[in-house]
Amino acid sequence: MQGNSLFRKLTAFAKFDMKRFGGDADLVKVNRPKQDLNGAAAVENSVAQKELGQQEKAGSESEGKRKKKKKQKKKTAAQLALRREEELNHLRNKHHIHANGTDVPPPLASFQELQDTYGVSEVILRNVLAQGYAEPTGIQRQAVPLMLQGRDTMACAPTGSGKTAAFIVPVLHDLSQLMGEENGEENRGPRALILVPTRELAKQSQREFRKLSKGLGLKICVVEKEQTMAKKCQQQFDILVTTPNRLIYMLKNELPLVTVSNLRWLVVDECDKMFEAGKQGFRDQLGTIYQACSNPNLRRALFSATFAQDVEEWCKLNLDNVVQVHIGAKNTATNTVLQELVFTGDEYGKLLAFRNLIKEGMTPPVLVFVQSKDRAKQLYTELMYENIRIDVMHADRPQGQRDEVVKNFRLGLIWVLVCTELMGRGIDFKGVNLVVNYDFPTSAISYIHRVGRTGRAGKKGRAVTFFTENDKPLLRNIAGMIRQAGCPVPEYMTAMKRPGKKERRNLAQNVPERKSILTMDVRDQERLKRKRKLVHKQSKDRKKMKLSAKPASQNQK
Numbered sequence: 001m002q003g004n005s006l007f008r009k010l011t012a013f014a015k016f017d018m019k020r021f022g023g024d025a026d027l028v029k030v031n032r033p034k035q036d037l038n039g040a041a042a043v044e045n046s047v048a049q050k051e052l053g054q055q056e057k058a059g060s061e062s063e064g065k066r067k068k069k070k071k072q073k074k075k076t077a078a079q080l081a082l083r084r085e086e087e088l089n090h091l092r093n094k095h096h097i098h099a100n101g102t103d104v105p106p107p108l109a110s111f112q113e114l115q116d117t118y119g120v121s122e123v124i125l126r127n128v129l130a131q132g133y134a135e136p137t138g139i140q141r142q143a144v145p146l147m148l149q150g151r152d153t154m155a156c157a158p159t160g161s162g163k164t165a166a167f168i169v170p171v172l173h174d175l176s177q178l179m180g181e182e183n184g185e186e187n188r189g190p191r192a193l194i195l196v197p198t199r200e201l202a203k204q205s206q207r208e209f210r211k212l213s214k215g216l217g218l219k220i221c222v223v224e225k226e227q228t229m230a231k232k233c234q235q236q237f238d239i240l241v242t243t244p245n246r247l248i249y250m251l252k253n254e255l256p257l258v259t260v261s262n263l264r265w266l267v268v269d270e271c272d273k274m275f276e277a278g279k280q281g282f283r284d285q286l287g288t289i290y291q292a293c294s295n296p297n298l299r300r301a302l303f304s305a306t307f308a309q310d311v312e313e314w315c316k317l318n319l320d321n322v323v324q325v326h327i328g329a330k331n332t333a334t335n336t337v338l339q340e341l342v343f344t345g346d347e348y349g350k351l352l353a354f355r356n357l358i359k360e361g362m363t364p365p366v367l368v369f370v371q372s373k374d375r376a377k378q379l380y381t382e383l384m385y386e387n388i389r390i391d392v393m394h395a396d397r398p399q400g401q402r403d404e405v406v407k408n409f410r411l412g413l414i415w416v417l418v419c420t421e422l423m424g425r426g427i428d429f430k431g432v433n434l435v436v437n438y439d440f441p442t443s444a445i446s447y448i449h450r451v452g453r454t455g456r457a458g459k460k461g462r463a464v465t466f467f468t469e470n471d472k473p474l475l476r477n478i479a480g481m482i483r484q485a486g487c488p489v490p491e492y493m494t495a496m497k498r499p500g501k502k503e504r505r506n507l508a509q510n511v512p513e514r515k516s517i518l519t520m521d522v523r524d525q526e527r528l529k530r531k532r533k534l535v536h537k538q539s540k541d542r543k544k545m546k547l548s549a550k551p552a553s554q555n556q557k
């Protein structure tokens with residue numbers, strides 16, 4: 001019975017054709033299923049079939065579920081990726097970030113990501129937050145991750161939008177990671193070189209580096225005076241901030257004062273200025289420096305608020321898989337500044353208009369731009385006796401005096417600073433309320449940078465630009481820019497004839513001739529000059545006398 005039932009079970013699903021093989025069945029004594037007995041066999045048969053059917057069904061069901069789950073998983077991963085992409089696009093759109101290049105990393109959503117995603121040290125993050133920077137600016141969101149990944153970067157973002165910190169943070173991260181490895185290496189030279197167009201900007205960048213590198217132990221050097229260069233360069237430092245001229249001097253010294261062959265980073269700030277050829281630019285110097293930076297692993301980053309076409313092309317050709325980032329529309333004045341144009345008729349009209357501004361009660365600090373050193377001196381002389389704290393800044397002033405003026409303007413001791421293009425780029429005076437373009441800028445690029453000394457870091461500012469009949473050739477350009485920034489300009493200005501490329505280049509390179517600002521007659525001016533010289537000499541003599549009157553021991557101190 002047992003054998004039978006076992007057989008039945010084993011053969012339960014084998015279809016045995018009794019009609020066809022009945023004889024064989026009788027031979028091996030296989031019981032023909034009887035209807036009564038057969039009932040059980042049939043039931044068993046059908047139960048077994050059912051069981052198997054269920055098992056099969058269960059099997060195919062679980063397979064289906066697995067497939068469904070897999071599909072769902074796939075779908076959720078795709079959905080998540082899509083959602084992430086949407087979020088990133090939203091972030092890019094919100095901050096007007098445009099990036100061209102391959103494998104562009106996602107923009108930073110917050111400063112915390114520096115640590116969470118890129119392993120930037122707590123010290124750097126703390127220093128950034130200690131500056132009161134709650135959120136990264138647009139350029140910081142995109143340029144920082146790029147540079148943290150060691151990518152060559154070309155970054156264009158409006159004036160006052162935090163480009164300095166955007167290159168400082170990744171450079172500090174990279175160099176701080178190296179520090180442990182390089183202890184004791186002699187004369188390896190700096191690891192990062194920051195090139196800027198002016199001494200003032202070099203000192204400002206050094207200050208920013210110092211603030212953000214507190215606690216890291218990195219040494220940042222600015223080379224100013226030729227006399228102290230050799231001494232300074234004997235010391236080991238990590239970051240060198242300098243103008244191209246100073247660096248060339250150091251490189252061409254009989255015994256080169258600095259080695260740039262081990263650099264890991266070359267950052268060119270205000271890079272369109274650096275690429276300018278001729279007297280005002282540094283194109284040749286930049287070429288020499290570029291050749292001297294021979295480390296094959298050198299990373300390059302170029303920053304500015306304005307980019308010329310040829311610089312962009314150079315970057316594409318010469319940088320390694322470069323990513324170009326720009327924030328908002330290219331080459332536009334910042335929209336945080338209320339901009340206006342004032343027709344003054346002639347030169348004397350400008351003086352009247354400026355005195356009017358004083359009378360209306362302008363809120364200091366105020367920057368006043370003129371086109372040359374001579375005109376800066378003239379305007380300063382003319383306004384010296386007004387009841388305002390005024391000073392002047394131009395390249396003819398000795399370095400010590402220039403530093404003093406910058407310091408006093410920052411401290412609020414000077415209310416109105418008359419200056420040349422020297423202060424037009426990069427300088428970050430906090431809270432400048434008003435920029436006056438006393439002399440019309442010689443190019444739209446110059447306008448963007450001058451006006452950008454106010455309305456920084458999202459604050460509001462005001463810019464007034466005087467113009468005379470002589471300034472009409474460039475008026476249309478500047479008026480267009482003002483309109484683009486959302487400020488009203490009369491219709492006729494934007495409808496004026498546009499100067500040709502050649503004329504524009506000519507205007508940018510040669511400042512127009514203007515009548516002297518001084519209202520005194522020539523004899524009075526000479527008398528004033530002589531008087532000033534005399535006063536200056538007397539004060540020098542007094543200082544000398546004081547020094548020689550001191551006991552020798554005190555002098556030695």
Ligand SMILES: Nc1ncnc2c1ncn2[C@@H]1O[C@H](COP(=O)(O)OP(=O)(O)OP(=O)(O)O)[C@@H](O)[C@H]1O
Nearest residue numbers: 133135136137159160161162163164305426428457
């Ligand atoms: N994330 C931030 N949040 C708030 N303020 C910031 C942030 N980053 C930088 N700043 C501040 O913004 C101001 C302008 O920064 P910075 O000088 O770097 O501007 P910039 O883009 O280099 O301008 P320019 O083109 O004129 O050189 C500085 O005072 C700086 O301290």
